[in-house]
Amino acid sequence: MTYQAPYKDMQLLVAQAYQQQGLDALESLDGFDPELANAVMEEAAKFAAGVLAPLNSVGDMQGCRFQDGNVITPDGWQDAYQQFAESGWIGLALPEEFGGQGLPKYIAQPVNEMWLSANLAFVMFHALAQGGSEILLAFANESIQKRYLPKIVSGEWTVAMALTEPNAGSDLGALNTKAIPQQDGTYKIKGQKIYITYGDHDLTDNIAHLVLARTPDAPTGSRGISLFIVPKYRVSEDGSLGEFNDVHCTGIEHKMGLHGSPTCSISYGDQDDCVGELVGELNQGLMAMFVLMNEARLSCGLQGVALGELGYQRALEYAKERTQGTNSQGEKVAIVEHADVKRMLLEMRSETFALRALGYQIAAQIDATESAVDKTESNQIKKDRVALLTPIFKAFATERVNVMAGQVIQVFGGMGFVEETGVAQIMRDARITTIYEGTTGIQARDLMFRKVRGDQGKALTELLADITQLASSFESDQVFAAMAKETQQVVTKVTSLLDSHLLNSQGNTSSSDATSLHAVSVPFLEAMGILCCTWQLLNVLAYQQVQENTDESYMQNLRALAAFYGAYRLPSAMAALKVVENAGAGVSEYEF
Amino acid sequence: MKILVGVKRVIDYNVKVRVKADQSNVDLTNVKMAMNPFCEIAVEEAVRLKEAGVASEVIVMSVGTTQSQEQLRNAMALGADRAILVEAESDVEPLNVAKAFAAVVEKEQPGLVILGKQSIDSDNNQMGQMLAALTKRPQGTFASKLVIDGDKALVTREIDGGLRTIALTLPAIVTTDLRLNEPRYAKLPDIMKAKRKPLETLSLADLGVTSKAHCRIDKVEAPATRSAGIKVASVDELISKLKDEAKVI
Numbered sequence: 100m101t102y103q104a105p106y107k108d109m110q111l112l113v114a115q116a117y118q119q120q121g122l123d124a125l126e127s128l129d130g131f132d133p134e135l136a137n138a139v140m141e142e143a144a145k146f147a148a149g150v151l152a153p154l155n156s157v158g159d160m161q162g163c164r165f166q167d168g169n170v171i172t173p174d175g176w177q178d179a180y181q182q183f184a185e186s187g188w189i190g191l192a193l194p195e196e197f198g199g200q201g202l203p204k205y206i207a208q209p210v211n212e213m214w215l216s217a218n219l220a221f222v223m224f225h226a227l228a229q230g231g232s233e234i235l236l237a238f239a240n241e242s243i244q245k246r247y248l249p250k251i252v253s254g255e256w257t258v259a260m261a262l263t264e265p266n267a268g269s270d271l272g273a274l275n276t277k278a279i280p281q282q283d284g285t286y287k288i289k290g291q292k293i294y295i296t297y298g299d300h301d302l303t304d305n306i307a308h309l310v311l312a313r314t315p316d317a318p319t320g321s322r323g324i325s326l327f328i329v330p331k332y333r334v335s336e337d338g339s340l341g342e343f344n345d346v347h348c349t350g351i352e353h354k355m356g357l358h359g360s361p362t363c364s365i366s367y368g369d370q371d372d373c374v375g376e377l378v379g380e381l382n383q384g385l386m387a388m389f390v391l392m393n394e395a396r397l398s399c400g401l402q403g404v405a406l407g408e409l410g411y412q413r414a415l416e417y418a419k420e421r422t423q424g425t426n427s428q429g430e431k432v433a434i435v436e437h438a439d440v441k442r443m444l445l446e447m448r449s450e451t452f453a454l455r456a457l458g459y460q461i462a463a464q465i466d467a468t469e470s471a472v473d474k475t476e477s478n479q480i481k482k483d484r485v486a487l488l489t490p491i492f493k494a495f496a497t498e499r500v501n502v503m504a505g506q507v508i509q510v511f512g513g514m515g516f517v518e519e520t521g522v523a524q525i526m527r528d529a530r531i532t533t534i535y536e537g538t539t540g541i542q543a544r545d546l547m548f549r550k551v552r553g554d555q556g557k558a559l560t561e562l563l564a565d566i567t568q569l570a571s572s573f574e575s576d577q578v579f580a581a582m583a584k585e586t587q588q589v590v591t592k593v594t595s596l597l598d599s600h601l602l603n604s605q606g607n608t609s610s611s612d613a614t615s616l617h618a619v620s621v622p623f624l625e626a627m628g629i630l631c632c633t634w635q636l637l638n639v640l641a642y643q644q645v646q647e648n649t650d651e652s653y654m655q656n657l658r659a660l661a662a663f664y665g666a667y668r669l670p671s672a673m674a675a676l677k678v679v680e681n682a683g684a685g686v687s688e689y690e691f
Numbered sequence: 692m693k694i695l696v697g698v699k700r701v702i703d704y705n706v707k708v709r710v711k712a713d714q715s716n717v718d719l720t721n722v723k724m725a726m727n728p729f730c731e732i733a734v735e736e737a738v739r740l741k742e743a744g745v746a747s748e749v750i751v752m753s754v755g756t757t758q759s760q761e762q763l764r765n766a767m768a769l770g771a772d773r774a775i776l777v778e779a780e781s782d783v784e785p786l787n788v789a790k791a792f793a794a795v796v797e798k799e800q801p802g803l804v805i806l807g808k809q810s811i812d813s814d815n816n817q818m819g820q821m822l823a824a825l826t827k828r829p830q831g832t833f834a835s836k837l838v839i840d841g842d843k844a845l846v847t848r849e850i851d852g853g854l855r856t857i858a859l860t861l862p863a864i865v866t867t868d869l870r871l872n873e874p875r876y877a878k879l880p881d882i883m884k885a886k887r888k889p890l891e892t893l894s895l896a897d898l899g900v901t902s903k904a905h906c907r908i909d910k911v912e913a914p915a916t917r918s919a920g921i922k923v924a925s926v927d928e929l930i931s932k933l934k935d936e937a938k939v940i
Contacts, residue, residue: 103705106723135886138764141725142877149876187879200879650721 101152102216102409104144107653109209110137112456115642116205116463127470128203136206139191143210146186150179151217158220158359159524163300165351170299170361179221180302184254188214189228194236197248203470208462211398212455215405219528220359224257224297226398230391231258231309234326238379238387243328246338247307257303260391261292261310261329261365269541271385272321276312276367278375288312288329288375289368291349294535298363299331299348305340306331310367310375311384318382326384327375329367345373356527392537393486396493399536401458403496406532407451410500410507410525415444417520418510434510442667443506449664450503453632454496456639461488483558487550488631494542494621495628497532504529543620546627547601548613556597563590566634572641578658579637582665586637589630589669592676596623600680615683622682626675633669636661692802692839692861694737694746697792698766699727700759701812710913717812717911719781726762729807731769732867735874736837737805738770745839746803748772752795754779754788760890767885768877774890779902787895787902789821794898796826801862803844808833808866819866829859833868 114133122128154175161173183189192207193199214222228251235244235251250256267274276290288310292298299306308329317323333341345368352362367373379387418435426432434440464485471478504526508515515522533539551559567590573583600616601623640661643654702708702717703725711718726734740746751766752775753759763774777791796804809816823830831837831846835854838845844859849868859865877885895902923929933940 107721130886135883138761138768138882138885139879141761141765142768142879142882146876182876185878186876191879200883653721 101148101155102412103148104140104209104213104216105408105412106140106144108452108455109140109212111643112459112639113137113140113205113209115456115639116459119638119642120205120460120463120467122203122205122463122466122470125467125470128466131203131206136209139202139206140209140213143188143213146183146188147213147217150182151214151221154179154221154359155218156521156524158218159356159521159528160358162353162358163351163361165348168348170301170348170351170363172300172302172361173359176221176359177302180224180254183222183225189225189254190252192229193232193248193252197232197244198252203463203466205459205463205466208401208459212401212405212408212458215402216409218359219402219406220357223357223360224300224302226395227258227260227297228252228254229398230394231260231307233394234309234387234390235328235378237390238326238383239328242336243376243378246334246336247328250305250338251307255303256305256307256330257297257300259295259298259306259308259363259365261295261298261308261367262388263294264290264292269538271311271324271388272319274311274313274324276310278312278314278325278327278377280314281374284376286312286314286327286375286377287368287371288327288373289371291364291366293364294352295363295365296360298361298365299351300361304332305334306346308346308365308367309378311388312375314381321385323382324384325381326378326387328378329373329375333374345370354531356524356530393489395536396489396542397458397461399532400454400489400492400494400496402532403493403498403500403529404451404455404458406525406529407447407454407496407500407503410503410522411444411447411451413520413522413525414447414507414510417514418444421512440510443510445660445663446667447503447506449636449660450499450632450668452660453635453664454492454499456635457488457492457631458496460635461485461492480558480561483554484562487546487558487562490537490542490546490550491624491627491631493536494533494539494546494624495631497529498539498625499628500529501526501533539621539624543624544617546624547616547620551597551601556602559593559597563593566590566630569634569637569641573637578662579640579665582633582662582669583637585665585669585673586630586633589626589633589672589676592673593626593630596676596679600683614687617683618686619679619683622675622678626672626679629668629672629675633664633672636664692746693748693750693799694740695792695796695799695801695804696730696733696737696749696751696766696771697804697806697818698730698734698751698753698759698762699807699810699812700724700753700755700762701727701810704728704811710911714910714912716782716908724758724761726765727807727810727812729809729811729867729869730762730766731807731874732869732871733805733807734766734769734771735872736867737803738875739872740803740837740839741770750775750799750801752777752792754783754791754895756781763890764885764888765877767888767890768882769875770881771888773888776890776892777895777898778892779895783902784905785815785817786821786905787900789818789825790900791895791898792818792822793825794900796822796828803839803861804828804864805837806864806866808868819864823864826864828862828864830864830866831857831859832866834865835868835870837865837871 113136117133158173164171190199191202195201264274278286310327310329311324313323331346333344335341347366349364349366419433421434422431423434468481507522514520570583570586573579703723706722709718737749741749749771751771754777806819833848834846835849836847842861844863847854847856
């Protein structure tokens with residue numbers, strides 16, 4: 100059986116995030132309640148299982164092809180795209196003004212998770228449409244918005260983000276695609292871009308490229324980058340399609356995973372006839388990118404959750420079917436009866452569940468900040484919380500899903516290494532998630548330097564206080580007292596590291612200190628990831644215990660899941676913090 | 692022409708069905724429920740007739756618990772215009788459901804009633820036939836094709852060994868088989884619109900129906916698990932086993 104949405108977990112976590120973030124009190128979200136969320140999720144679950152999931156292995160095995168300058172997507176992609184667009188899924192969280200449904204993020208989150216689990220390679224275009232639209236909404240002039248947004252929201256056109264160049268990857272300041280101003284206010288674009296997801300394809304008539312480029316007199320580095328909208332075919336005033344805009348796909352990458360998603364090299368202006376329009380202010384391109392980046396990072400973290408769920412489902416199904424070995428009575432048993440296989444399944448399930456909870460809370464918190472009537476201090480605290488959690492969610496969820504994907508194969512044994520079972524695809528597809536949208540190293544640096552040191556640890560301290568408070572409510576619980584205590588110990592350790600290492604007491608850090616800290620930023624993020632998962636699992640228990648109509652056997656399992664996480668994974672947080680404390684200076688000792 | 696369509700809330704076909712520990716029934720607590728697949732086909736057929744201009748209004752109706760609203764909303768997201776929920780405890784017997792439908796047929800006077808041939812939970816396959824008898828309307832069951840031709844409904848039925856097409860004089864009752872159509876996926880904007888479509892809630896008493904129990908469930912058991920097969924050494928052994936042990940030849 101292919102993927103089935105974990106409807107029950109989703110429903111529970113969606114309703115909880117909605118309540119806990121106070122969305123029920125927001126007038127602007129009137130009618131967008133969990134009841135609607137359930138109706139939408141139910142239909143999305145059908146579509147994910149019925150249309151997208153069956154194409155996942157087709158995309159992997161067949162991949163995209165590049166023929167005569169054109170990209171051909173795998174069999175079934177065109178039909179599925181048509182259905183996806185016609186069903187209105189692209190505009191789910193986009194404004195009604197441009198044809199979307201304007202649903203809040205807390206409803207979009209579980210729906211997106213379903214798409215990502217069912218067929219990650221296919222739905223890459225969706226996050227691009229969402230992020231691209233948000234950029235245009237925030238920065239583009241009315242004329243661009245009117246001509247492009249309705250087509251993007253309806254799925255008639257797709258969006259491509261052209262950032263990377265051969266010499267400008269994580270360091271975008273190094274890019275040198277040119278934008279030459281023309282008399283009519285437009286720009287002539289010229290340059291080469293690589294790694295452009297859905298940069299070219301056979302799904303739609305037109306593709307709107309959002310291209311980062313430099314004008315002739317722009318400052319060097321990242322302060323001289325501007326954003327342009329560059330269509331594959333020109334768009335006239337009334338929105339109709341004009342002539343070819345000199346945007347050529349020069350090839351697609353042969354990748355380790357995500358074979359169904361075309362990763363294109365694009366050449367703009369080979370014939371000096373590629374026209375672009377400025378989006379936002381000159382030299383403010385990176386600012387627009389930050390809007391996209393936050394969105395993309397949260398979406399990428401959700402990919403970790405989604406692939407973790409897919410892997411867990413496959414592993415569980417196999418473990419229940421495969422008989423091997425005997426139990427203590429000498430009877431042949433399915434491998435799910437073996438304690439070590441249980442352990443692997445529980446590691447996958449507990450962390451995926453906790454990260455899903457975290458992701459849903461973040462989405463609901465964004466809804467809360469965006470809809471808040473008073474833009475006061477408490478709203479800023481919420482925004483800072485989201486900013487703090489974003490790199491943790493992105494990097495931790497994607498790093499962990501790589502470990503989980505290995506465990507899925509481990510559960511399958513030799514059959515997992517055989518392509519026929521399809522689980523190797525999960526590992527190959529997952530591998531890019533720690534790299535794109537900012538590598539794990541970049542997330543960790545963002546966390547440590549910008550999010551923690553940047554505000555003198557204020558947001559982190561607030562988070563730690565919340566976690567402490569929650570943990571203390573479990574202090575006298577028979578089962579969870581030890582876990583609560585250990586959580587408190589981790590919090591205490593982070594707090595002491597904050598004083599001794601993370602925040603320099605005088606505020607003037609020497610460069611060697613910064614290097615030492617940078618060297619342990621990933622272990623720090625890992626510790627925070629585990630702590631946040633613990634927090635979320637305890638939060639679910641605390642919340643669900645006081646709800647009515649809870650399903651006792653399900654709750655019993657959730658308690659077991661949280662207890663498992665406390666016993667198996669929480670100690671790793673302390674170990675990682677010990678690394679943060681001691682290992683930083685060592686990296687400078689070795690001569691490479 | 693109005694079309695009345697029956698919708699039943701049943702256990703989702705993906706859910707592994709479990710029997711309650713006391714064997715009194717199937718365990719439905721906290722399992723995912725969904726629209727009966729044959730009812731989905733009935734809704735789809737009605738909506739297609741409306742899209743083709745044959746029908747003017749599609750009314751969906753369910754007899755069941757308050758939660759059946761979810762399935763009625765789902766049917767409206769697929770294109771039905773309005774819904775009637777007759778609230779009742781779960782497990783209403785087919786004859787009682789048929790009586791409730793007969794009362795609504797009397798009130799709404801639909802030109803066509805389309806129902807699933809059976810529900811995947813109790814597999815009774817009775818309601819359509821009972822409704823035809825109660826309303827004295829002609830019936831075409833197990834439809835794999837439906838064509839409305841003037842005042843006739845041409846129903847192609849799946850029968851043993853082939854297909855049989857019959858002409859019914861409208862108004863009539865049709866029950867759907869699996870191959871009648873492939874239901875669509877609801878579109879997101881239609882899911883949103885379905886929230887605002889009218890849903891009328893009635894009780895059995897409102898329709899003058901008294902729910903009467905005609906049968907009693909003594910015990911529910913899970914099917915016996917299949918035992919392992921054996922290898923036979925020769926054709927002769929196979930034949931003798933089929934004769935003497937399985938007693939099938």
